[in-house]
Amino acid sequence: RYRPVIPLPFNLVERVRVAFEEMLHEQGIELLNAVLFTGISTPGPPVPALIPPPTFLRFLLTLMVHPFYTTQIRKNMPPSRAPTDAHILMRRIIDIIGPLNADLGVVWRFDRSGRTERRRHKEKEMPPSSDDTISGELANEESLFSQAEDVWSIVGWAFTCSVSHPSRWTWWKHILDCLIETLEADWQQRWESFENGQQKRKDLLEESMIVKMLPDTKGTGGYRRVIRAILATGTGQWASEFTSVWEDELLKKRQKKKGRRGLDSYMGEDDSAEDEKESVNQELDENNEPVVGSDGDVQMQNSNNTRSLSNELGGMEAFLLRQRFFTLLSNIGSHGQFISPLELYHEIKDYISQYSLRTFKLFVTTLVPVDDGYQNTFNQVILESLLSGEAPPAKRGEDFDLTQEVLIRRFLPYTAKTQSVVDNAKFTIVLEVLVRLLFRKGYLVWSQELEDAVERGIAARKNKVSGSSKGKDAKYNEDMDEVNRQWEVADNCLRLMIKLVKAKHE
Secondary structure (H helix, E strand, O other): OOOOEEEOOHHHHHHHHHHHHOOOHHHHHHHHHHHHOOOOOOOOOOOOEEEOOHHHHHHHHHHHHOHHHHOOOOOOOOOOOHHHHHHHHHHHHHHHHOOOOOOHHHHOOOOOOOOOOOHHHOOOOOOOOOOOOOOOHHHOOOOHHHHOOOHHHHHHHHHHHHHHOHHHHHHHHHHHHHHHHHHHHHHHHHHHHHHOOOOOOOHHHHOOHHHHHOOOOOOOOOHHHHHHHHOOOOOHHHOOOOOOOOOOOOOOOOOOOOOOOOOOHHHHOOOHHHHHHHHHHOOOOOOEEEEEOOOOOEEEEEHHHHHOOOOOOOOHHHHHHHHHHHHHHHHHHOOOOOOOHHHHHHHHHHHHOOOOHHHHHHHHOOOOOOOHHHHHHHHHHHHHHHEOOOOOOOOOOOOOOOOHHHHHHHHOOOOEOOOOHHHHHHHHHHHHHHHHHHHHHOOOOOOHHHHHHHHHHHHHHHHHHOOOOHHHHHHHOOOHHHHHHHHHHHHHHHHHHHHHHHHHHO
């Protein structure tokens, strides 16, 4: 599946190192691209790829997102192609060489993460040899892996940018893209080896990158922090938990500080007078964001216009990345390497209850590509939390198995526990998704009992809210016309699926 590798020869290591140290980033990346994938189309046994040291890959990841090369103004300099080129190269390494062959587990280690990584997995590691190091601030003090506390501080800040700092999200999403691709591929490769009996060692899964990145403890500082990082928006109760990785990341121009080395030769120019004149405009206010213009300068635009085009979680691109992280955590949890999937779903449920109906629907819909098992159990957890006390309890041994009998007996004829229009709309939407899951698999079979349960439930929920006051839904701050439309759509979908299976039956 992946190409074998051999170390990059010393003379090529030196050429790439010199390019990076002399700030010739594009040339260094171009050279790596050329030597890494030489012979990729050659017939016969795959030619080993020449893989660079992990420190070089850490440098590429830093370059992908460092503010000086992405969103900050660089006087008298054109926009750098290096961050985009670095992202393309890292994706090729992940896809063609693979996380294990490329030793990406070593790449994603943090200089400040000893407190939060799983200590039982930490090994006594030798420092990189002098042949592997890169001189300069970008590879050392300014490195992503020196500035960030751990991987979850990166995840939390990146997702915060998707909502609060759109121009920074343009670049942080590339880091999350590489990270989740790496974690998924690393876990999948290890799981396949374990499942196929090639290596039936218990520690094979425990040594996966995602498991090593997880905290040992539960509660606010442990697993819940991981969930908060994935759901981070920079607003609400946990607004200040995930902060910028570089202290001047949100400034229009890199700050000059005593003793701070420059990232390129231009930083050494004497611009002190002009810098002092511009300093009052360096800090961004809450209503503005820097945007990279066609000339490479960072321009100002009102961020409210950007936010109006996205949802509470930073838009669909960010939401799909969040779901991939949750799906991976659910997967490793089902194999005993994290909290159980059920615990995870309960935790997620508690956080998403604050979102609008429009955003809530994204978490439960079948239109988002997630595993059916994940969707089935997660939606039942939400439905159980909304379900009226009049509904019968689950039978012993049901364990969230979704069947038509369970739907008819426990869910379809019933209402939400409150008179809230929003709660009953949510209940109906989740119920429709569960019926759709059975319908899509061909497990929904018409019966009079099924049709009657659907109709009784639709009537009961309408009746439940008929006498409710607006105060019941005041806490949600929702557009009630939109809520009622979404509810009606879910009711109509339930009826349509019943008509389709009835027509097939007849």
